[in-house]
Amino acid sequence: MTFDHALFHADLDAQPWASYTHAYGSAEDVPGHLRALAGHDDAAADEAQSELYGSILHQGSVYEASAKAVPFLARTAAAGIRTAEVLLLLGGIAEGGADPRPTCGAEPREETGPSEGRAGESDEVACRRAVVAELPLLIASLTDESPSVRQAAAWAAGWTGAAGAALAVPALRDRLEAEPEPDVRxxxxxxxxxxxxxGSGPLAAGAIGPDHPPQLRTAALLACADAGLPWTRDHHAAAVDLLPLEPHVSGRYDETRNEPVHHLALTLLERDTEADRDAVGALLDAALRHDDPEARAEAAWAATTACELSRGMPARLAPALIAAAEQDGDETGALAVLGRLGPAGAPAADLLATRADGDGDPADRALEALVAVAPE
Known part of the structure; x- marks a missing residue:
């Protein structure tokens, strides 16, 4: 697509940016950043991108100016200018947005332009609506020759919510059938x-087997938990087979699930059923006893949260945590978790006393844990 910089600049100038707001007040600086982002100076574009993340998507929050910037970001991405990076910014704006309230009938599209918003509408709804209006761009980018662009488009489309699902879901399904790259899949x-x-839970359940790449299997396990599917022996076996899980998500744009064992433990425990608590206990026990120290480190961090959320988890995990601490010392974090077990950690007293009899931070942490589990 040919990008007409002069027209782009004229359209930017036609907007009353100074009357819009972002995280730091007036959005009068936004058109300059959008120009630089679409310009030929890479250093200036990098700086502009950083500034936009700080102002129109500040720590995940969106503003009036965020929605107004969406059409210009979409034009930039459609022109092949920093496409993956701009798609991620659009997806972040959609993620920070919210779906419009359901109505009894279809809303007349011609009342306002796709990014003009509606009277009384929150900034979050206006932002989600603005990105949904650009879904044709996101869908077209699903077939881009660059895997990073396809992946960014998939991630962004996934945050368009109920407002975008009718258009996005069929396109994502079609692409999943054809996509060769594991991270994109x-x-x-x-x-x-x-x-x-x-509707997609069965797709996830069918992708946990060893005939699929580990990136997809890991995503499928997380998706099964997120979709509320029962956690079965097959899920447990697949998770243990894939440990450590974090390397399988390292190439993803999905930062909400970048600690897979922790995400699984938290998601299953939030269901608040005995079966799911047992599932978390079994998974963390297996991971804490795994041969790979990375797997034990992932499990130690997840065990911290599990012990905070489940009254029975400290006693359930104490033997595996003690075994991991004996093997790793302070390297995987298991030693520190022992201090969170309360009375259930008392069997670790001798180990902790031995480790506390020394100098440095590891000894201090062992002493702190010892005081917590066996103050006598």
């Missing part, structure tokens, strides 16, 4: 479950 599956958990 994982992003597509995650987006589908985000938009349509009931």
């Amino acid at each position: 994982a992003e597509l599956l995650t987006a589908l479950v985000e938009l349509d958990p009931e």
